[in-house]
Amino acid sequence: MQPSDPQRELRDIDSINRPWSCHLCGVGSVMPVPGFSYLKRVTSDCRPFRRGGALGVCRSCASVVKRVDAAWEREVEEIYAGYDIFHQADGNEQLIYAGDDGAASFRSDPLVDRIQRLLPLPQKGRLLDVGCGKGAFLSAWSRSRPDWILEGHDVDGQTREVVEAIPGVARMHAGSLDAIEGGFDLVSMVHVLEHIADPVATLRDVRGLVTNEGWLFVEVPHFVERAFDLLVADHCSHLTPDSLGRVLAGAGFETVALSDAWNAKEVSGVFRPAARASDRITVDEAPSFPEAFFAVARALAWLEGTLSLADRMRTRASFGVFGTSIGATWLASSVARPVDFFVDEDPNRQGRRHLGKPVLAPEEVPEDSTVFMCLPHPQAADVSNRLTPPKQVWRALLPPAPL
Numbered sequence: 559m560q561p562s563d564p565q566r567e568l569r570d571i572d573s574i575n576r577p578w579s580c581h582l583c584g585v586g587s588v589m590p591v592p593g594f595s596y597l598k599r600v601t602s603d604c605r606p607f608r609r610g611g612a613l614g615v616c617r618s619c620a621s622v623v624k625r626v627d628a629a630w631e632r633e634v635e636e637i638y639a640g641y642d643i644f645h646q647a648d649g650n651e652q653l654i655y656a657g658d659d660g661a662a663s664f665r666s667d668p669l670v671d672r673i674q675r676l677l678p679l680p681q682k683g684r685l686l687d688v689g690c691g692k693g694a695f696l697s698a699w700s701r702s703r704p705d706w707i708l709e710g711h712d713v714d715g716q717t718r719e720v721v722e723a724i725p726g727v728a729r730m731h732a733g734s735l736d737a738i739e740g741g742f743d744l745v746s747m748v749h750v751l752e753h754i755a756d757p758v759a760t761l762r763d764v765r766g767l768v769t770n771e772g773w774l775f776v777e778v779p780h781f782v783e784r785a786f787d788l789l790v791a792d793h794c795s796h797l798t799p800d801s802l803g804r805v806l807a808g809a810g811f812e813t814v815a816l817s818d819a820w821n822a823k824e825v826s827g828v829f830r831p832a833a834r835a836s837d838r839i840t841v842d843e844a845p846s847f848p849e850a851f852f853a854v855a856r857a858l859a860w861l862e863g864t865l866s867l868a869d870r871m872r873t874r875a876s877f878g879v880f881g882t883s884i885g886a887t888w889l890a891s892s893v894a895r896p897v898d899f900f901v902d903e904d905p906n907r908q909g910r911r912h913l914g915k916p917v918l919a920p921e922e923v924p925e926d927s928t929v930f931m932c933l934p935h936p937q938a939a940d941v942s943n944r945l946t947p948p949k950q951v952w953r954a955l956l957p958p959a960p961l
């Protein structure tokens with residue numbers, strides 16, 4: 559081990575505690591929230607990632623953001639170089655389990671349904687999905703509105719072949735949004751905005767692609783309901799319904815609907831072009847900086863408590879983690895002793911390996927095992943109740959209650 563260098567440690571502490579300027583409003587200084595640098599991180603495609611970076615809250619707009627600098631850009635480049643979304647399920651979109659019966663559906667299907675019930679959309683129209691990845695949202699739209707002309711966009715063309723094979727997709731664009739011809743009835747950005755270093759500028763470009771009567775749909779993760787999102791190294795903005803609405807207003811959109819109830823643990827919003835774009839994010843409703851700061855501090859403390867509980871319980875023989883997504887990946891790569899297996903309800907993920915460990919179906923878990931339900935607390939309790947048959951042979955361990 560290297561002898562400690564007090565000067566260097568002081569410099570590190572100083573750099574962690576130094577405020578930086580907010581990439582959302584462009585005017586505020588961001589106060590770092592202590593505790594973040596102690597936790598390991600994870601990538602948005604569910605791979606473990608080292609400690610580092612900084613997380614804080616903007617004093618002006620109260621948004622929760624990472625420090626976006628050259629070091630962050632380099633990390634993101636490194637992450638995207640090996641990016642493989644939904645690799646745990648061989649490329650199939652994540653399944654969500656909703657309702658009392660826990661019926662499974664693809665994450666995009668209920669969204670498409672919701673948007674179509676809310677908006678007076680034409681029978682035949684044009685949709686552009688920005689940040690389309692492997693085309694999960696485009697596939698869901700195409701199943702529901704086969705007469706629409708669909709286009710996809712992503713930073714590079716890696717997934718072009720897969721996306722252009724989806725029925726209804728005319729083409730997939732890569733690179734700058736400027737090169738795309740506008741006139742779309744709907745533009746969607748599903749789990750995209752949180753990755754973008756300059757989201758307001760990107761949204762202004764999107765504003766030019768939507769017709770004046772058109773709509774924009776945005777969905778981002780909600781860190782208040784899903785603390786694990788704060789640990790995603792390539793997510794630089796952690797938006798709430800409040801801050802998402804302000805960012806969109808700053809880019810020239812007005813809110814039609816904004817909710818954290820459409821999809822559990824997500825913030826979803828429908829917007830339309832405003833008559834006149836404002837110059838910067840409006841802060842009329844004076845968001846509360848202390849409230850946002852304590853929400854982040856509570857979330858980080860809950861994550862630390864979750865890890866410490868798992869470490870204490872890991873002494874038991876046959877220990878597994880429920881899930882193979884962000885939270886489970888983070889926990890399994892953070893506990894002092896490696897876990898023995900993962901458990902997942904998604905048949906596309908069962909029988910495969912994640913972080914070198916087998917992914918079991920709930921009924922395959924060995925007798926007397928302990929399974930840590932690495933999910934937000936209410937959901938962990940729901941899933942655990944649902945999976946507990948009369949003769950349950952394994953113990954479900956819940957994370958700490960929210961603070």
Ligand SMILES: [Zn+2]
Pocket residue numbers: 580581582583584585586616617618619620621
């Ligand atoms: Zn700000």
